[in-house]
Amino acid sequence: MSFRSVRSISYRAPKSPNTEFTIVAMAPKGGISDNSALKKLKASQELEKNTWQGISVETVGKPGQGLHAQRGTSTKFLKSHEVLCRQKLDEFKKEKDHRPLLVLFMPVSDHQLVKSALPQNSYSKGNFLQPHELLYKIYKTDAKLVRSIFEASGLYYTDSHDWNIMWIGSSAKPYLYEGLNEYQRISHFPNSFELTRKDRMCANIVAMQKKFGKEAFDFIPDTFILPDEYSDFYNHFYRNKSSQWILKPSASSRGRGIYLIESIDDVPTDESCIISQYIQNPLLINGLKFDIRLYVLITSIEPLKIYIYEEGLARFASEPYTAGNKSNHFIHLTNYSVNKNNNKFVQNNDWRQDDVGHKWSLHALMKHLEGIGVDTDLMWNRIYDLIVKALISVEEIIIDNSRKLGVHRNNCFDLFGFDVLIDSNLKPWLLEVNLTPSLATDAPLDLHIKGNLIADTFNLIGLRAYNRKKECPSKLRSRIRFKQNQCFGVQTRGLSSQSNRIQSPDINKREINKKSKLKEILKETLEEWDRRGGFLRIYPSKDSDAYDQFFGTVRPINKALYKALYKEFSAPDIPISTSAKNLDRPKTSLVKSNTFMEQSSKIIFNEQALDVSNSPPNKNINTIADHTTLVRSKTHIPETLSFYSYPNKQSQKDNITITGDDILICYVSRIIELIRPLSEEKLRKTWKKSIEKFICHNTWENSEINAAWSLCQKLESRLLEMKELKRKTIFRASSPQEHPEAEMLEDIRAHTIEKYSVTQMEGILKSSPLKLVSCIVGRERGLLSDITSSLSKIKTQDGFYAEAESDGENFSKCLEILNSHSKPPSTKGLFSIHRKSSLPYARPHTTSKFRVV
Numbered sequence: 001m002s003f004r005s006v007r008s009i010s011y012r013a014p015k016s017p018n019t020e021f022t023i024v025a026m027a028p029k030g031g032i033s034d035n036s037a038l039k040k041l042k043a044s045q046e047l048e049k050n051t052w053q054g055i056s057v058e059t060v061g062k063p064g065q066g067l068h069a070q071r072g073t074s075t076k077f078l079k080s081h082e083v084l085c086r087q088k089l090d091e092f093k094k095e096k097d098h099r100p101l102l103v104l105f106m107p108v109s110d111h112q113l114v115k116s117a118l119p120q121n122s123y124s125k126g127n128f129l130q131p132h133e134l135l136y137k138i139y140k141t142d143a144k145l146v147r148s149i150f151e152a153s154g155l156y157y158t159d160s161h162d163w164n165i166m167w168i169g170s171s172a173k174p175y176l177y178e179g180l181n182e183y184q185r186i187s188h189f190p191n192s193f194e195l196t197r198k199d200r201m202c203a204n205i206v207a208m209q210k211k212f213g214k215e216a217f218d219f220i221p222d223t224f225i226l227p228d229e230y231s232d233f234y235n236h237f238y239r240n241k242s243s244q245w246i247l248k249p250s251a252s253s254r255g256r257g258i259y260l261i262e263s264i265d266d267v268p269t270d271e272s273c274i275i276s277q278y279i280q281n282p283l284l285i286n287g288l289k290f291d292i293r294l295y296v297l298i299t300s301i302e303p304l305k306i307y308i309y310e311e312g313l314a315r316f317a318s319e320p321y322t323a324g325n326k327s328n329h330f331i332h333l334t335n336y337s338v339n340k341n342n343n344k345f346v347q348n349n350d351w352r353q354d355d356v357g358h359k360w361s362l363h364a365l366m367k368h369l370e371g372i373g374v375d376t377d378l379m380w381n382r383i384y385d386l387i388v389k390a391l392i393s394v395e396e397i398i399i400d401n402s403r404k405l406g407v408h409r410n411n412c413f414d415l416f417g418f419d420v421l422i423d424s425n426l427k428p429w430l431l432e433v434n435l436t437p438s439l440a441t442d443a444p445l446d447l448h449i450k451g452n453l454i455a456d457t458f459n460l461i462g463l464r465a466y467n468r469k470k471e472c473p474s475k476l477r478s479r480i481r482f483k484q485n486q487c488f489g490v491q492t493r494g495l496s497s498q499s500n501r502i503q504s505p506d507i508n509k510r511e512i513n514k515k516s517k518l519k520e521i522l523k524e525t526l527e528e529w530d531r532r533g534g535f536l537r538i539y540p541s542k543d544s545d546a547y548d549q550f551f552g553t554v555r556p557i558n559k560a561l562y563k564a565l566y567k568e569f570s571a572p573d574i575p576i577s578t579s580a581k582n583l584d585r586p587k588t589s590l591v592k593s594n595t596f597m598e599q600s601s602k603i604i605f606n607e608q609a610l611d612v613s614n615s616p617p618n619k620n621i622n623t624i625a626d627h628t629t630l631v632r633s634k635t636h637i638p639e640t641l642s643f644y645s646y647p648n649k650q651s652q653k654d655n656i657t658i659t660g661d662d663i664l665i666c667y668v669s670r671i672i673e674l675i676r677p678l679s680e681e682k683l684r685k686t687w688k689k690s691i692e693k694f695i696c697h698n699t700w701e702n703s704e705i706n707a708a709w710s711l712c713q714k715l716e717s718r719l720l721e722m723k724e725l726k727r728k729t730i731f732r733a734s735s736p737q738e739h740p741e742a743e744m745l746e747d748i749r750a751h752t753i754e755k756y757s758v759t760q761m762e763g764i765l766k767s768s769p770l771k772l773v774s775c776i777v778g779r780e781r782g783l784l785s786d787i788t789s790s791l792s793k794i795k796t797q798d799g800f801y802a803e804a805e806s807d808g809e810n811f812s813k814c815l816e817i818l819n820s821h822s823k824p825p826s827t828k829g830l831f832s833i834h835r836k837s838s839l840p841y842a843r844p845h846t847t848s849k850f851r852v853v
Helices: 035-050 077-092 144-150 196-211 230-239 360-371 377-405 444-462 472-489 507-530 543-551 558-566 619-625 661-675 685-695 711-732 737-753 758-765 781-790 811-819
Strands: 005-013 020-027 136-139 156-158 167-168 222-227 245-249 272-279 288-301 302-308 313-316 359-363 414-422 427-435 535-539 587-593 654-661
Touching: 077 144, 077 507, 136 144, 136 543, 136 619, 144 156, 144 444, 196 272, 196 377, 196 543, 222 230, 230 359, 245 685, 272 359, 288 377, 288 558, 302 377, 302 444, 313 360, 313 444, 359 360, 359 444, 360 811, 377 414, 377 427, 377 535, 414 543, 444 811, 535 543, 543 558, 543 711, 654 661, 654 737, 661 711, 661 737, 661 758, 685 781, 758 781
Parallel strands: 136 156, 136 167, 587 654
Antiparallel strands: 005 020, 222 272, 245 272, 288 302, 288 313, 288 414, 302 535, 313 359, 414 427
16 A cells, blocks of 8 residues: 555444544654655665675565565575475485475465364374374464464364474473484474573674674663662663663563553562663654564474565554653553554454554565665664574574474474564564464454464474374383483583593594485575565575674584585585595694784794594604794784684695694693592692682683682683684684584594593693693693592492502593492592582583582
8 A cells, every 4th residue: 555645544443332533644744754864864775784794675576565466576686596405305206205295384364263272181092093294282372373374274182192293372382302203293392482482592692792792782772680680770861861761571571561650669679570771762643653663484493494474463542742741651652452452443353454543564564665665675674683683692502402302403483472672773672572472363464464473383393294103112212312412411602522432433424414304404494584574584595694793612514514505506515525436534634823813923843734534643743743833923022821723724624633622622621521530639739739720710801700609610621612713713714614624523533632642632732822721731640640540549349449540641540430430439549529419500511420519
């Protein structure tokens, strides 16, 4: 519907049937509609567009063009990329597909909406005897629209855990993920509330601001979590007396409990809530404040895949905006559940007239803004940016919990409701993220948009009609995996070197498996693209690799998928060479050099390649070190944490480099593995002195460390810091295209270093010029040698002492000794091993048989 200068339409208010009034649609009053302001805004936008780095509408597309609009308006890049995707997808379709058939979902009309409440105890033994029958479950919500679409597509409701798809109205409990078949779908990822609870979202994004700078994550206003941060808010309040503040409960929805404060006395000191700086310059249409409800779908967290729906809602306040009247919710709040109670609220009665009333479609809003000369491209670039960064801020938490629960990469999906406010400078601000956005259909416009949204969501995630009875063995394996993860923990954050090491010695087999997995993921991604309906994929997308720097942990699968989609759209390759004729294990060379400085400032130990493919490192290492001369450039080399540097490119593709930092990280990890089961008071004073000296050395960038932590926890913190510095250095020295290869080479390095003995590692570390290393590796004997030597003399149950092969040389022998004790062993005056009941904290990440819980 096109805008006229003035249009007058009569309505009868829903809440007051005897009252008639008129709403007038016209151009916005003031603001960016003024020619001078609009020209100034366009100039600043054009400057930022020219320097924009990240996801853009040119490579993704732009929402608000109409539901299921013809894609003829696509950019040149999107058209060419669609051809490539179609060609690759056709190649996959030629292969035999053994998966069950997909279920097709369609939107429903008003007369198809279910009227009854959820049935109770509808699941019976008879349903299980029909293995091809499709079952759905609704949990902690009514979700009539979702139920209607399910039942229109042939699904039946069940109360059991034997369902094809489950729709949850709140955060899911861990037991709901237990024993899932790979074809089952559940509507939330574990711990996705980390983004949807207002206090958790604030904490996670503020943590990213501290890590990467506030400018990179400046899409939320200044926010404080109460009562914990009351003192910080108090100081901020009096430093910025002109600011207004709005208070919101931490875990509420639909505008409940939200109000603007008049004074500091209005702020509670004993309630869990957040308080944010109020945005005083919102963009106005017809003098009314509004926000945008955007629908964001996550189909996978590892690899990360993010979609945005092409249609949404613009929700208007029901009274003209003024900054003065703070007590009137109908002025400041845009929530539909709040404004529908106002007599002045106008409901939409025809979805075709989507620019009438106090709720518009996203298409109507974009048409209006573009009609008055506003360029919305940069606004959408910024919206894509805030969506991706907000999800990255919680990505690591969700992945850790998903691995712990043993869910398949396709089991979970999340349909979030992002509430975004646009200010008068067309800058988007993230207000909140809804875990389960409202699917109420009070107006025809709601049913039209939300009905298509839900149908497109279920089609995109790809629900398959699997035979539940036949798939029982698969579910049994999932339950076993779940129980194992619960009992033994999972390898997530890499607190020890062993949790990151390659378990299988067959490198070639692992490479082939990774190639097969990537091919499968690429196929799934292209199939999702083919079923996308009204969704636009914003991650991965062209130039989305600019966001790799914000991930807490490097995700090789994200990089490999991006490379397959946008760099090399031929046969998918794993991050290292996988040609049939060149699957030999790479050779290894030892190189030491200084990092975080000029590339020329490095210490080269050896340029000769050392072949370790068939045997572990031997005395050749010492020979190499003995015959090596240290070569330094004239550039001054300051004392830094690391003493390595990665060349931009390997001179030979079949060579990898093991650096001094690789050795140091492995060395510290082994120390942690050995001292963790021991109570701190039983450690030798010389050991504690060496470890404390290492932890408190002035080399560390982060000099502050939690004094309440145990000695082992402090050492683990320094280990994580070393790994993070190493990761940043590797990626700074390589191009984004080379990141997946660098990550794969890291795995091979860790596997190779496993074969080094303690003596060999200390022989390499002793030659380091860093004073930090000398804290734990002295001239005579290193700390690890001393610990392993003592541990090797622990008395076993048979009354014998299990000696190592040589003076503390065999590290794995000591771990075997620890694992062999079913009872606390007696010692020879050294120390005692405290078992489960005596240790103060859990350590779920250990890969050793000797578990501490």
